[in-house]
Amino acid sequence: MKVVCVGAGPAGLYFAILAKRRDPSAEVCVLERNPEGVTYGWGVTFSDDVLDSLYAGDPESAARIRDDPASWGDQLVTLGDQAPAHLGGYGFAIGRHRLLEILAERAVELGVRISYRHQVEDLAEFADADLIVAADGANSAIRERYVERFGTQREAGRNHYIWLGTSKVFPEFRYAFEPTEAGWIWFYAYPFDHQTTTFIVECAPATWTGLGFDRLDPEQTKAALERIFARHLDGHPLLVQSRDQHMSPWLHFTWITNQAWYHGNLVLAGDAAHTTHFSIGNGTKLAIDDAIELDRQVGRQPDLDAAVAAYQQERIAAVGARQRIARASAAWFEDVEDFTERSPTRFAYSLRTRTDSSRPAPGGVPWLLHLATQSSLGRQGRRWLSAARRWRRNGQRGAAS
Structure with missing residues (x-):
């Protein structure tokens, strides 16, 4: 089997890793238009759910990513010069450059060929490929060549x-x-x-x-x-x-959706297939999930036609749900001045829920948890629970630390 991934971002590199792990005899290459080591962007966020997916796909690269990121155990909200409010929770982030470096190193170890400074001009170059994955970003040149086939829609955000x-x-x-x-x-x-x-x-x-x-x-x-x-x-x-x-x-943030995610043996993945607003931090997660689902379907379906059709069905549904959440989040920030007259605690709760929660239910558990988080004792309790949850999930991955 010959697989070509266009774009050395998370989707392209991770699918290449998974394809080579599933079939070591496969010929897998990744083509990237930028020079090696050149990437734009700062840090990318991820959660325990992303780590779980990474460990399920390739434990080796997942362990390297887990050992590298920064982490935080609170979220702080300040409104002007008023005392801050707390949201609690924890998360991780890793430099985009470092993430791609880890994935590229792992891909090469497995026998994937990565070609930098390779601008794809014509898909006829890959006439002998069984599968071509367009993972070349939100401004995908490959997708734009077949924009009517994919039914691509672009919509600019207001802010x-x-x-x-x-x-x-x-x-x-x-x-x-x-x-x-x-x-x-x-x-x-x-x-x-x-x-x-x-x-x-x-x-x-x-x-x-x-x-x-x-x-x-x-x-x-x-x-x-x-x-x-x-x-x-x-x-x-x-x-x-x-x-x-x-x-x-x-x-301006650009919303990208596609009615179809494949055309023949050409498949979209990552931001080429979809975008979600940066305020929910799901871009890397969705790209990784695309790669995992595409590899899963290729491995389980009787032929590639069935695999890409099943991939499209699964991912359009999953991504659509996340995009609806992202649109609600983006809309909240577009209307944020409607909420700034509230106290920092109520403003932060509205930010947490991305809703107009001007009158949260007095006995509601989410509101009571939010109030508890405003005290140092409540935050200490949340941090303890978060640490226990992280330890348990690391143990379930076979990587307790």
Whole structure:
């Protein structure tokens, strides 16, 4: 069997790993347009569910990922200069560069061929391939060649956002909302190694224009944001990554859906097939799950036609459910100024639920748990329960630590 994966992101690399593990005699290659070691992005978040999936697919690479990430045991929400509220919970993050490095190393160990600086211009190049996986990102050039066959739909979100980093290493996942003369602006931040934190800034269009970001270059943008968030950064700089240093890297989130996920032996995976808003942090999870499901169907179905059809059916349903959650989350942030007059505790609860929870049920368990989390004793109890849960799940994976 000959498999070609276009794109050396999580979906392409992980499917290559799984395909080679399932059939060591298969000829599997990954083609990446960028040079080796060049990737854009900061840290990516993941959860215990992602680790469970990784261990089920390839324990070797999962163990390397588990040993590498940063983690946090609380989520902190600040609303202006008021006392912060707590959300509790824990999570993990790893640098995107490091994640892809681990997956690429593992793929090569298994005999996968990775070709960098390889721009795919014509699929006729792979006329002898049994399966071609288009995992070349949200702006997939391969998908766009067959956009009518896939029924691709693109929809831009309303808010502006910018994906930055900072040398300030936050000890927890942080949401911070700051009022300005032009409206509210906020960031999401989480550590992903010992030196760097991902720092995503978002605001409404009127705020973006009112603060002059439509006229500022990357360095001016960075300086303006450092001033706005100075009390959170403690003198640390923001860090900018941009392919074009003359273009300010503000974006509108783009929703991508496809009515079909395959055309002949060409299959979509990862962001080429779907996107979910960054506020729920599921991009890497869904890419990994795509790879796992595609490999599972290839291994169990009588032929490739049946495999890709079953893959499409399973993943469209699963991803659709996550996209509905992501749309509710994005909508909450687009309307965030409707909630900023609340107390920090109630505002944080609304953020947690991504709903207009202005009057939470007094006896509701989620609300009572949220109230308990605001006390140091309650947070200590949640951290103890989280540690026990993590230990148990590590043991179930055969990797207790």
